[in-house]
Amino acid sequence: MTAKAFDIGTAQALLAEVFAPWVQALDLRVQMVEPSGVVLRLPSAPALARVGGILCGQAMMAAADTAMVLAVSAAAGGFRPMTTVQLQTSFMRPIVGRDALVDARVLRLGKTLAFGEITIRGDGEPGPAAHATTTYALL
Amino acid sequence: MTAKAFDIGTAQALLAEVFAPWVQALDLRVQMVEPSGVVLRLPSAPALARVGGILCGQAMMAAADTAMVLAVSAAAGGFRPMTTVQLQTSFMRPIVGRDALVDARVLRLGKTLAFGEITIRGDGEPGPAAHATTTYALL
Amino acid sequence: MTAKAFDIGTAQALLAEVFAPWVQALDLRVQMVEPSGVVLRLPSAPALARVGGILCGQAMMAAADTAMVLAVSAAAGGFRPMTTVQLQTSFMRPIVGRDALVDARVLRLGKTLAFGEITIRGDGEPGPAAHATTTYALL
Amino acid sequence: MTAKAFDIGTAQALLAEVFAPWVQALDLRVQMVEPSGVVLRLPSAPALARVGGILCGQAMMAAADTAMVLAVSAAAGGFRPMTTVQLQTSFMRPIVGRDALVDARVLRLGKTLAFGEITIRGDGEPGPAAHATTTYALL
Numbered sequence: 001m002t003a004k005a006f007d008i009g010t011a012q013a014l015l016a017e018v019f020a021p022w023v024q025a026l027d028l029r030v031q032m033v034e035p036s037g038v039v040l041r042l043p044s045a046p047a048l049a050r051v052g053g054i055l056c057g058q059a060m061m062a063a064a065d066t067a068m069v070l071a072v073s074a075a076a077g078g079f080r081p082m083t084t085v086q087l088q089t090s091f092m093r094p095i096v097g098r099d100a101l102v103d104a105r106v107l108r109l110g111k112t113l114a115f116g117e118i119t120i121r122g123d124g125e126p127g128p129a130a131h132a133t134t135t136y137a138l139l
Numbered sequence: 140m141t142a143k144a145f146d147i148g149t150a151q152a153l154l155a156e157v158f159a160p161w162v163q164a165l166d167l168r169v170q171m172v173e174p175s176g177v178v179l180r181l182p183s184a185p186a187l188a189r190v191g192g193i194l195c196g197q198a199m200m201a202a203a204d205t206a207m208v209l210a211v212s213a214a215a216g217g218f219r220p221m222t223t224v225q226l227q228t229s230f231m232r233p234i235v236g237r238d239a240l241v242d243a244r245v246l247r248l249g250k251t252l253a254f255g256e257i258t259i260r261g262d263g264e265p266g267p268a269a270h271a272t273t274t275y276a277l278l
Numbered sequence: 279m280t281a282k283a284f285d286i287g288t289a290q291a292l293l294a295e296v297f298a299p300w301v302q303a304l305d306l307r308v309q310m311v312e313p314s315g316v317v318l319r320l321p322s323a324p325a326l327a328r329v330g331g332i333l334c335g336q337a338m339m340a341a342a343d344t345a346m347v348l349a350v351s352a353a354a355g356g357f358r359p360m361t362t363v364q365l366q367t368s369f370m371r372p373i374v375g376r377d378a379l380v381d382a383r384v385l386r387l388g389k390t391l392a393f394g395e396i397t398i399r400g401d402g403e404p405g406p407a408a409h410a411t412t413t414y415a416l417l
Numbered sequence: 418m419t420a421k422a423f424d425i426g427t428a429q430a431l432l433a434e435v436f437a438p439w440v441q442a443l444d445l446r447v448q449m450v451e452p453s454g455v456v457l458r459l460p461s462a463p464a465l466a467r468v469g470g471i472l473c474g475q476a477m478m479a480a481a482d483t484a485m486v487l488a489v490s491a492a493a494g495g496f497r498p499m500t501t502v503q504l505q506t507s508f509m510r511p512i513v514g515r516d517a518l519v520d521a522r523v524l525r526l527g528k529t530l531a532f533g534e535i536t537i538r539g540d541g542e543p544g545p546a547a548h549a550t551t552t553y554a555l556l
Contacts, residue, residue, distance in 0.1 A: 017190075018189060018190050019195070020195040021186040022164065022187050025161065047159060047161045050157060050162075056159040056162055058200065058205065059161060061197065062200065083230065085230060085363070086366075088505045088550065089227075090550055091222065091224060092524060094222075107544075108509040128525070131524055131550060133505065135507060137390075225505075227366045229413060231388075231393050232386065246406055247406070254409070266385075266386060267385055267386070272409060274368060276529075298466055298467045299464040300464045300465050300473070300475070303442075323439075326437050326439050329435050334436070334437040335501045336439070336440050336482055337439060339504065343474060344475065361508065363507065363508060364508065366503065366506075368502065368503040369500065369501050369503065
C-alpha cells in the first residue's frame, strides 16, 4: 500500500472530521502517534470542570473513547470505520487545574474486534487519574 | 424529616449547579423522579451526532453518569456529594435522529458505595441502545 | 428447521457437554428457560465458600458467564458456538448459606455479537447480590 | 515496622487459607511478589479446559480476582480483609494446552478502595489472552 503514514497530522485531521462537534469542543490535541497507540492532550478548561475545579469524569470517558479510535486507526495503518462495543472506566484520582494526558494503547487488533486500554494522567503527575478498557467492532 | 422532596424541579436545578458546563451543554431534561431512579431526556442535536447522524457514544456515557448522580440523590432523599468509581457501558444499537431516554436505577445504596444501572433507548424504540453499570463512592 | 425446542432438558444437557469439568463442579441446575433468558440455581456448598461462609465471587462470575451461554442459546433457538468477549461483574451484597439464583437475560442478539445482563440473588432475598453485563461473539 | 515481609511463601500460604476450596482447586502457584504486584501461574489442567482444549474463561476470571487479592496485600504490606467491588475482564486470545501466567498490578491503593489491573498470558506467548480491571473495598 502506498498510503501515507498515519501520523500526528492525519490523526489531528481525523479529530475534526469524524467526531461530533460536542466531542470536538474538548479541543483534544494529538501529542504522539505510534504503531500501537496515541497520546492526546486534553487541555484544562473551565467548561470541563465540575464543582471544586475537578476535571469531570464525563470528559475523561469521552477523551478515552476518542483516543482509542485514533489508536486503532494507527494500529490498522489508517482510519477504519468502527463502533465502540463497550468501554469501562475506573476513576482513581482527581485532576484539578491541569491538562490531562490520554494514552491509548491497542492490546489486540483482530479481524473484527479490537481491544485497548487507556490511561489518563494529570500532566506532571505520577499516578493515573483514570484507567479504561474498551472493545471496538471493526466494520 | 422535613426536607423538601427530591423531585423533578430539584433534580433539574441540580443539573445546572453541580455539573460542568460542557455536560450542561447536553441539555438534559428530567422527565421522571422516583425513589429508586430517574429518567432524563437527551434531546437530539446536531452537535451530538457523529458521521451518519448517529448519536455519539461519548454523549451516551456522559448522560448515563449524570443521570446516575441524580438517581443516587433521589434514593438518598437529596443531593449527596459523591464520586464515580467506575462506569461500564455497552453499546448495542445506534440512535439516529431521535431523542434518547436515559433511565437510571439504583441497584443498591450502601453506606459508602452505591451501585446502579442505566438503560438508554431511542425515544419510541423498543430495544435498548446502550446499557451501563456503575459504582459511586458516597463522600 | 424442525429442531426440538431449547428447553430445560436441553439446557441442562448442554451444561454437561460444553463446559469445563471445573465449571461443572458448580453443580448448576437449570430452573427456567425462556426465549430471552434462563434462570440457574447455584446450590450452596462448602467448597464454594470463603472465610466467613460467604459464597465466593469467583463462583458468581463463573455462574454468570455459564448462564449467559445458555441464555444466548435459548434466544438463538439452540446452542451456538460463541466466545465471551467481556464480562463485567459488580458485587453488591454477600450470600451466606443460601443457594444463589442466576438470572441471565439477552439484551440484544445481533448477527455477530450478543449482549446480556445477569442478576444473582440469594434464594429468598429481595436485593441483588451481584450484577453482571457481558458481550459474546457468535462464531 | 518489624513485620515479616509479604513474600512468595506468605502469598502461597494465603492462597490456602482465605480462598474457597473450589478456587484452591485451580492450583495457583505464586511466581513473584513485588511491592506493586504479583505473578501467579495457573497450571494447564484437563479440568479447566472446555471443548477444544481451550482454557475456560471462568478460570481466568477466578485467577484474576484471586491474584489481585494477593497484589493488594503485597502493596499493603500484609493481608488485609477486602471485598471485590467489581471486576471487568476482556478475553482476547485463547490459551490452549499451556499454563497461564497471571500478572496482577495495583494501580492505586487508597484508604478505602484499591484499583488494579491483571494481564493473563499463555506461558511463552507474546500477546495477552485476557485483561481485567478491578476495584476492591478495603475493610
